Amino acid sequence: MHGCCHAKQTIIRSTPVVSNTVPRGHLGFWTKAVLSVSLAISPTNLVAQEAPDGPIVIDSIAVRGNLRQTDQTIVASGTLNPGSAYTIFDIQKATKSLWSTGQFKDITVHVEGEVGEGVTLVWEVDEQDLMRNVGILGLNSIDPDQVMDTTALKPGQPFSVSAVSEAKVFIRQELASKGIPFVNITERTENISGREKEILFFLEVEEGSRVTIADISVKGNTVFELDELRGAMAVKEEGFMWWRGGIYDGDKLAQDLTQNLPAFYASRGHLDFKVSEDTLVIDPETGKTRLEITVDEGPAYHLASFSISGNREFSQEELSRRFYGSENRLVENPEELPVFDAGHFEAVTSEVSQLYQNAGFLFSQVIPFINPEPQVDGEVRKVSVGWEIREGNPAYVSRVNIQGNDYTHDAIIRDKIFILPGDVYSQERVIESFQSISSLGYFEVPMEVPSIDPNEAGDVDITFNVREKATGALNFGTSVGGYQNGLSGFIGYDQPNLFGKGKSGSMRWDYGTYMNNQNLSYTDPGIFESLVSGSLQLFNARDRFISFRSGRRKKLGGLVRFGFLLPNARFTRLYTGYGISQTSLKLMGGTPNLDNSLFGRPDATQSTFSVGVTRNTQNHPIFPTAGSRQAVNFDFTGGPLGGDGKFIKSTASGSWWVPIGVAGGNPDQPGSGTTFALGTSLRFGALKGNSDPFPFDRFWMGGVQFGESLRGYDETTITPRGYFEDRSLEIYDIERMGQAFISATAEIAMRLGSQMSASLFVDAGNVWNSFQKINPARLYRGAGLGLQIVTPFGPIGLDYAYGFDKIEPGWQLHFRLGPGA
Structure with missing residues (x-):
């Protein structure tokens, strides 16, 4: 008789074996097993023996029944190692680990041998068939690859009932959204000759006829007209235009019958309204369908x-x-x-x-x-x-917690929180804080909704959960050719969250045959942990303008700026600053030195003091959907400040946003869907005094790259004298500059998360030679559509706009760097 016949065994099955009495033997410690694992002891183990205390050592591990996978792979997946001691709970955990691979139909584990004489743990497995290839046949209305890209049904994976079910559900839902509600899906497998446990798997789809709602009729309506009821429904009849396809959608129909029609009647006093019957009459040949609804309106x-x-x-x-x-x-x-x-x-x-x-x-x-x-x-x-x-009692805030900020300091986030411990709880301020933290740009979006946890005293703990994201970006690029056939490019580094303290720094060098600019900037939102912000900028620029080709500008200097939070106005800041620079405006060789040129002027020193107020409640710095921003700024140059020139430059701007709808996303996760918003903006500027040494401080309009934006027109084509083409010889460059301007924009934006936005817009604006000549009734108009995305190099955008008031009205394509207009 072979020795293995007398080996004592403990069998752990995937399906529990219920036993009320478990004899004690050498492996009696396994009797502590609970839940889904129980013991089945062979008859040779029925001799009463003392159970060893604690785990036993597994001397070796064997695998049986495997055809596709190697012993080593299965042992590694089981997470148990020879020579180590394990308890029944370790075996349970290892069994779950094997099941989680999805590679097996059945798993049995038992041990062989005597404690002290060598114990072998044996995995006996029955492997799932490997789907060497997956075919989806008969699916014509959607791409079969889309099914496998979206669901867990993929070739090269073990057969999975859940993956097949997921694929079937996806197919049915997609076809239903296209008006094909009746679908038959069957499964088929084929064995592969010479390859055990490998199959070809097929889903065979029989698409039914496309169901189109050709007519909607309602019986029992005596108070409201049929067209009114049709207008309240999400399901629409087939129409002449392409957007009225009349596609049947079972979910929308259910929504109409249980929500939309009852809500329509309830808002008009018919509280007892009900849908008595609904019937679809389908023509099997054409798929044309008549929807018949019978209602009981009830009294008003x-x-x-x-x-x-x-x-x-x-x-x-x-x-x-x-x-x-x-x-x-x-x-x-x-x-x-x-x-x-x-x-x-x-x-x-x-x-x-x-x-x-x-x-x-x-x-x-x-x-x-x-x-x-x-x-x-x-x-x-x-x-x-x-x-x-x-009412109950008001709840007070006990604690405000921040979790997940591994890099950003708590203080930076707390500066954006408008509710503090000891405050009366306010949901409005929690939402404002959530939006303010999200707008920092340091964390993954959409952010997790803040958790509100009541404590035993009836107060609440508020926790803001964030996930850090990489914020620093090394930017570089180069091109050969382009403007004047030169070599040009840029290299720079931007970090908006230096040291995790919300400080920002950037370095950038733009180079080229006609350009050599260096810029260094640093901003601290709280100098020495105070409420005073500060920024420093140093620049050395040598550049030429695309629109003003007769000369070159050099500018060397710097500026410093401080911001102060106003009392009792947490969204409003007062800014003051001082800047000094040396400007050189040189004519290109061969260009005559005329009084009407922008260039050929004496070198000048510009000394400027600025003061301004900004109020900002927008919920995102680039793609707002709610809130507003208003700013007023005054720049005082020359006079008692020294330097050349003497003028005051005043600017004011305002933008307002309101959300008008959300599509998709998780209702419990703000920002996870596509948000539609309506926005308007208005800008104004005026200059008074002698700015002749610094002509580029005046206002010019057109395009999106320089000056004041007006889409649908080329750069600098909107002038105080009217519209002039870019290279028109009928106007001098300096005459394109104005002393005052107004511009306005209205747009409907579709915010695709926090990285992309599309919009329909209308622009209007003009420039004048003085503040007194401003005429808001004489504005140049443009309209079009735009797309903007956030890249590692910053925001970039494309706008395609129609200029209505050009000599020859037409479309203009604009490429934009930086935030939109």
């Missing part, structure tokens, strides 16, 4: 009374005003009771709940009630509505 309820109870923090008048609103829904004539608008009531209930949240009543409840009154013959149906408010 009129508002009899509105009441509030339980409110102490806010007055009856203040809360009632939110319900009645600007339309004054108060009933002055009892005989003319207004129709009850359930949609409005639901919206203002949410507003009042938010009002209490912002006032610190985190655990408050605003409980709406709608009570129909008994029917009285000859009278309209009436309803009494109101709120039962349970």
Whole structure:
């Protein structure tokens, strides 16, 4: 008799074996197994013996049943090593590790041998078939590669029921979105000759007919017209234009029947409305479908009374005003009771709940009630509505925590948090803080929603969770040819979060045959941990302008600027600064030195003191969707400051953004979808005094690269004398400069996360020779579409705009570096 026949074994099966009595033997310590692992002891182990204390040493590991994978691969996946001691819980963990590979249909583990004489752990496995190739047949309306790119069903992977199910669900959903709701999907496998445990896997798809909604009919509607009901539905009939394809979508239809139509009627007082029946009548040959809906409209309820109870923090008048609103829904004539608008009531209930949240009543409840009154013959149906408010006690902030900032210092993030320990909780300030931290640009977006954790005292701990991202960027590029056929390029380094303290620094060198610029800058948002910010910039520039070709400008200098947070105005800062530079404007060889030239002027020293105020509540520095930014700045040059020239340059700007919708994304994850926003901006500037030594401090307009932006027009073509082509000989370069300007933009933007934006825009603007000549009714207009993305080299964009007021109106393509217009 072979010795193995008497080997004592403990078998750990993937399917539990339930046993009430487990004999004790040499391996009796395994009897501690719990949950999904139990013991089955061979008859030779039924002799009572003392169980050893603690784990035993596994002398060797064997693998049986494997055909595709090597013993070494399976042993490594099992995470157990020969010569080490293990308990039953270690074996359980190793079994789970093997299952997690997805390579097996079944796994059994047992041990052979006597403790002290050599114990072997044996993995007995039944491997899953390897899908050498995956074919999706009969799928015509979507690309089969899209299925495998999106789901876990991929060639070269072991067969997985979950992966196949995921692929089927994806196919059905994609086809349904294209109006093909009826699909038959079958599975088929083929063995590969000479290759055990390897198969060819196929999904065979039978697409049904495309279902198109050709007609929508409604029965039972006596109050509202059919077109009104169709307008309230997401499912639309097939129309003449391409966007009215009439594609059948089961999810949208369900939404119409359970949400959209009931909401439409409820907002008009029909609280008892219901859909009695819905039927799809499909032509099997054409796929044309008639949707028949039967409704029971029910009576219209009129508002009899509105009441509030339980409110102490806010007055009856203040809360009632939110319900009645600007339309004054108060009933002055009892005989003319207004129709009850359930949609409005639901919206203002949410507003009042938010009002209490912002006032610190985190655990408050605003409980709406709608009570129909008994029917009285000859009278309209009436309803009494109101709120039962349970305010509770205001919650105070106990702790404000920050997690995940491995590099950025807490103080930098806390400067962006507008709610502090000891404050009354305010949801509005939590949201503002969340948006402010996100706008720093130091962390991955979308950020995780802050967690609000109540404690035993009824107060809350607020935790802002961030994930650091790389912020420094080494930028470089070069080109041969281009302007004047020269060699040009740039190299630089930008770090907006130096040392994790929010300080920013940049170095950049632009070089070329007609350009040699060096720039060094440093900004500290809190000098010596104070509320005073500061920046320093040094520059040495030698450049030529594309639009002004008759000379070259050299400028050497620097500037320093400080910012002060104004009291009781956390979004507003006062800035002061001083700059000094030496400017040289040289004519190119062969160009006559004329009084009307921008160049050929004496070298000049520019000494400038600046003061300005900025208020910024925008939720993103480049792609805002909410908030506003206003800035006013005055630059005083010369006079008592010394240097050449003597003038004051004033500029003002404002931009305002409001979100108008969100598509996709996770509703619980702000910023994860595509946000649509409406934005407007306005800029103004005026210069008074003698700026002759520094003509480039004046205003010029057109294009996007230099001066004031106006898309749809070439650079510097908008002048105080009107529109002139770029190389027109009818105007001198200096005449293109103005002493005042106005520009305005309105746009609808689609923010694709925080790295890309597309927009439709309208621009308008003009320049004048003096402030007194400004005429807002005489503006040059442009409109078009734009695309902007954030790259390691900074924001870049393309704008394609139509200039309406050119001599020959037409389209203009603009390439833009830096933030948009």
